[in-house]
Structures are given as C-alpha cells and as structure tokens.
Amino acid sequence: MNLCALWLVLIGVVDIRIELRNERLSGQGREVGRDWFATLTERDFDRAYRIAGFILGDAHEAEDATQDALSRAWERRHSLRELDRAQAWFDQILVNACRDRLRKRRPVRLIQLSESDGASGRDPFNAILTTDEALRGLAGLDFNHRAVLVLRFWADLPESAIGERLGIPTGTVKSRLHVALRQIRSAMNAGGPT
Amino acid sequence: MTDDEELERRVHDAFKSATAPRAPISIRERVSELPTANMRSGPRFHMTWAVLGAILVVLVVAISRSYLPANTGTVPPQSPEPTAQVSTTPLSSLAESQNAPGAVDLLLPGPLTGNGWKVVANGIGLRRKPTDIPGIAGVQVVAGRELAGLHTILRIPDTTIIDPRTQAALVVDLWAGDGPICGQERFDGVDFDQVGSKITVRYSDAALVTPLPSGTLCALDAREASILVAIDLSHIPTSPVTVAVARFGGGGWADVATVAASFPSPSAKP
Numbered sequence: 001m002n003l004c005a006l007w008l009v010l011i012g013v014v015d016i017r018i019e020l021r022n023e024r025l026s027g028q029g030r031e032v033g034r035d036w037f038a039t040l041t042e043r044d045f046d047r048a049y050r051i052a053g054f055i056l057g058d059a060h061e062a063e064d065a066t067q068d069a070l071s072r073a074w075e076r077r078h079s080l081r082e083l084d085r086a087q088a089w090f091d092q093i094l095v096n097a098c099r100d101r102l103r104k105r106r107p108v109r110l111i112q113l114s115e116s117d118g119a120s121g122r123d124p125f126n127a128i129l130t131t132d133e134a135l136r137g138l139a140g141l142d143f144n145h146r147a148v149l150v151l152r153f154w155a156d157l158p159e160s161a162i163g164e165r166l167g168i169p170t171g172t173v174k175s176r177l178h179v180a181l182r183q184i185r186s187a188m189n190a191g192g193p194t
Numbered sequence: 195m196t197d198d199e200e201l202e203r204r205v206h207d208a209f210k211s212a213t214a215p216r217a218p219i220s221i222r223e224r225v226s227e228l229p230t231a232n233m234r235s236g237p238r239f240h241m242t243w244a245v246l247g248a249i250l251v252v253l254v255v256a257i258s259r260s261y262l263p264a265n266t267g268t269v270p271p272q273s274p275e276p277t278a279q280v281s282t283t284p285l286s287s288l289a290e291s292q293n294a295p296g297a298v299d300l301l302l303p304g305p306l307t308g309n310g311w312k313v314v315a316n317g318i319g320l321r322r323k324p325t326d327i328p329g330i331a332g333v334q335v336v337a338g339r340e341l342a343g344l345h346t347i348l349r350i351p352d353t354t355i356i357d358p359r360t361q362a363a364l365v366v367d368l369w370a371g372d373g374p375i376c377g378q379e380r381f382d383g384v385d386f387d388q389v390g391s392k393i394t395v396r397y398s399d400a401a402l403v404t405p406l407p408s409g410t411l412c413a414l415d416a417r418e419a420s421i422l423v424a425i426d427l428s429h430i431p432t433s434p435v436t437v438a439v440a441r442f443g444g445g446g447w448a449d450v451a452t453v454a455a456s457f458p459s460p461s462a463k464p
C-alpha cells in the first residue's frame with residue numbers, strides 16, 4: 001500500500017514537472033499571440049469580416065462571428081506559437097465561429113435567396129450573393145461546402161491550406177469543392193439555387 | 195479550358211469583382227477592449243492537475259507522518275538561531291525575480307553581518323547548472339589577485355565591493371526548491387574555527403524553522419541562490435584552511451561541501 005502511494009507520488013511529481021514545463025512553453029506562445037494582435041490592421045479586420053459574410057450570407061451575423069472569433073483568439077492566444085502560422089490559426093477560429101453561428105440559428109437558414117429580392121437591398125452580402133449568377137447557387141450549399149468555396153475562391157487559399165483550417169484532409173477539400181461546384185452549376189442551369 | 199475550369203474561373207471572378215463591405219467599426223472597438231475584457235492574467239492551470247497535486251500533497255504528508263514521526267515540522271531543541279543582525283529583506287533578489295508568479299521565495303531572511311564577515315551581495319546569478327537535488331550547496335574562495343575579476347564573473351557593478359588588502363570573498367551557492375513541495379533555505383552566517391583551521395558557512399532547512407503552509411506548491415525547479423560574503427583576513431585561521439558549508443537539517447548539522455583554501459595575509463597586496 002505504501003509502495004503504491006510512493007509510486008503515485010513519483011508519477012505525480014513527473015507529471016506536474018511536465019505540466020509546468022508546458023506552462024512555460026505556453027508562456028512563450030502567449031507573447032506571440034499578443035504580438036499578433038498588436039499587428040492587426042484594417043485589412044485583417046476586413047478580410048475576416050468578408051470571409052464570415054460570404055459564409056453566413058448576412059452582415060449582422062458576420063459581424064457577430066468576427067467578434068466572437070477575435071474574442072476566442074484572444075482567449076486562446078497562448079496556443080499560437082509561431083507568428084507565421086497566425087493567419088491559419090485565426091482562420092480556423094473564424095470558420096468555427098461561423099459554424100457555431102449557424103448552429104445557433106437552427107434550423108439552418110443559410111440565405112433565403114429565393115425570397116431575397118427585397119432583402120438584398122438591405123444586406124450587402126446578401127445583395128452580392130443574389131446579384132451574380134455564379135454566386136447565387138451558394139444558397140443551396142451547406143456550411144461545409146460553402147466554407148470550402150469561400151476559402152478557395154474568395155480567400156484564394158490552396159486546398160492544403162483549406163484542409164488545415166477546416167481540420168479535414170486535402171482529399172476531402174477537393175471532394176467538397178467538386179460537389180459545391182456541381183451544385184453551383186446546377187443552380188446556374190436552373191436559374192436559381194438547387 | 196474545361197467546363198469545370200471555366201466554372202471555377204467564373205466563381206472566382208464573381209467573388210473578386212464583388213465590392214464586399216468593410217468591417218464595421220464595432221469590430222475594431224471590440225479588439226481594443228480585449229486586453230481588459232478577456233485577459234487572463236496567468237497561465238492556465240488545469241483542474242485535473244490541481245486535484246492531482248492536492249492528492250499528492252495529502253499522500254506525502256500522510257507518508258511523512260507515518261515514516262518520520264519525529265519530523266513534525268516543529269523546531270528541534272538544537273535548532274540554530276541567528277544571533278547576528280537579521281535582515282527583513284529577502285536575500286535572494288535574483289532568485290525572487292526568477293520565481294514564477296505566486297511562488298514562494300526560496301531563501302528566507304537571515305543575518306547579514308557577523309563577527310568577521312558580511313554579506314555584500316546576493317542573488318548574483320546562476321553560475322552552475324541546477325540539479326534536481328535540493329540542498330546541495332557549494333562554496334568558492336576568492337582572494338588576492340583573483341578578486342580583481344570577481345565583479346565580472348559575478349556581474350556585480352561595484353569593483354570595490356571587497357577590499358583585497360583586508361578581505362577575501364566566499365561565493366556561497368545554496369540550492370533550494372524542487373518538486374511539488376518547496377524547500378526553503380536560510381543563510382545562517384559564517385564561523386571561524388581558529389584551532390581547527392576551519393571556516394564554516396552555515397545554512398539551514400527553513401522548513402524546520404518556518405514550515406510552509408500545507409499544500410504549498412513550488413512552481414519552479416531547484417534554484418541556486420548565490421550569496422557573496424566578505425570575510426576579514428584578520429579572522430581567517432592559519433593556512434591551509436578548510437572551508438565548509440554546513441547545513442542544518444532533520445539530523446542536525448552536517449557538512450555538505452568542503453574546499454581547501456589558502457589566504458593571503460592581511461598585509462599582502464593584490
């Protein structure tokens with residue numbers, strides 16, 4: 001019994017030392033995250049807001065999602081270890097914030113483009129997505145396909161980078177892109193969202 | 195260009211030609227509020243580890259009580275009491291600055307002067323690599339011409355801090371703190387044994403004097419606290435001299451390090 005207790009103590013000491021070492025490492029990460037926040041520019045805010053806007057199709061939702069993402073990024077700034085990876089790190093948080101926004105408003109109301117003739121004048125993202133024939137099909141896409149499409153063709157990210165941000169393999173990105181484009185084509189041929 | 199490529203180009207162009215709105219001012223305002231609104235002041239400490247630590251502390255206390263009934267944290271009868279001037283300022287200024295936030299100071303206040311010796315600097319810097327063994331100490335004797343380079347070695351600004359004509363230096367390295375339970379140490383002073391030709395630097399396990407609160411966690415590795423002590427050449431026994439570091443622990447005084455040294459006479463010039 002006492003030997004077991006001593007063994008537990010030894011294991012515990014080792015674990016705590018590892019944890020404290022990790023805390024010191026995360027201390028370095030915290031500085032990187034803080035540095036990144038200090039370098040944010042208008043362009044970064046615009047980029048995040050527009051990605052969220054095109055994914056959500058709603059300016060107010062995009063604003064909330066961007067603010068959520070920035071708050072989460074600040075809380076998790078300890079996890080950012082390299083400044084070079086800050087963009088991918090934040091994009092991942094932003095996409096997740098958009099996903100959470102959509103979940104909160106279940107049943108999913110992507111964009112009611114078919115009813116949006118009057119609404120397009122009110123919401124700038126909605127207006128864009130209803131004006132262009134090639135973008136009109138986004139209304140019929142679910143979150144996964146819409147996010148892939150926006151990151152690929154608006155943010156100009158390569159497939160590997162999209163996979164990193166969404167936490168999916170590159171092959172899955174390609175598959176989703178293919179499906180998304182097929183639906184876009186169907187929507188174009190049909191003259192509206194599928 | 196295939197149909198797929200053509201479609202990709204159309205979607206891409208549609209996105210790029212669109213004049214998307216700029217981020218509203220509220221987003222920038224939110225960022226400016228972040229440091230005060232959501233800042234967490236320190237590294238996260240997982241509840242799992244906190245619970246595990248608490249369990250470990252309880253286990254250690256239980257085991258120590260069952261195996262070491264005599265060591266109950268009270269002061270033994272022969273516990274040393276510093277008789278010289280006692281400073282209320284922690285000696286380890288550098289060690290203190292290296293501590294993690296909330297960690298206890300590892301070197302307790304002790305006497306700063308005594309008969310033939312005086313602490314002239316502390317927290318000099320890490321001159322050796324830390325070990326995982328708490329309480330292992332060392333001492334280095336510096337005298338005569340060697341004192342000229344002491345300020346460089348120990349990174350102390352005052353080159354006249356020790357007068358080589360009348361003084362020598364003892365650089366005492368005390369180790370304190372390791373693992374989940376802090377091991378504090380207290381510097382107790384220097385003894386000169388003229389008959390035995392021995393100089394003894396004394397320090398003690400501070401837990402025997404001031405036990406730490408139960409469950410205190412020490413958030414750092416073993417830490418070296420260096421103390422620079424000037425000793426008067428007039429008090430030094432006849433060379434060759436043995437310089438020892440003695441630690442008072444649960445079993446009383448014990449020499450933990452000894453070095454042989456020879457000192458110049460007080461009248462010798464550097």
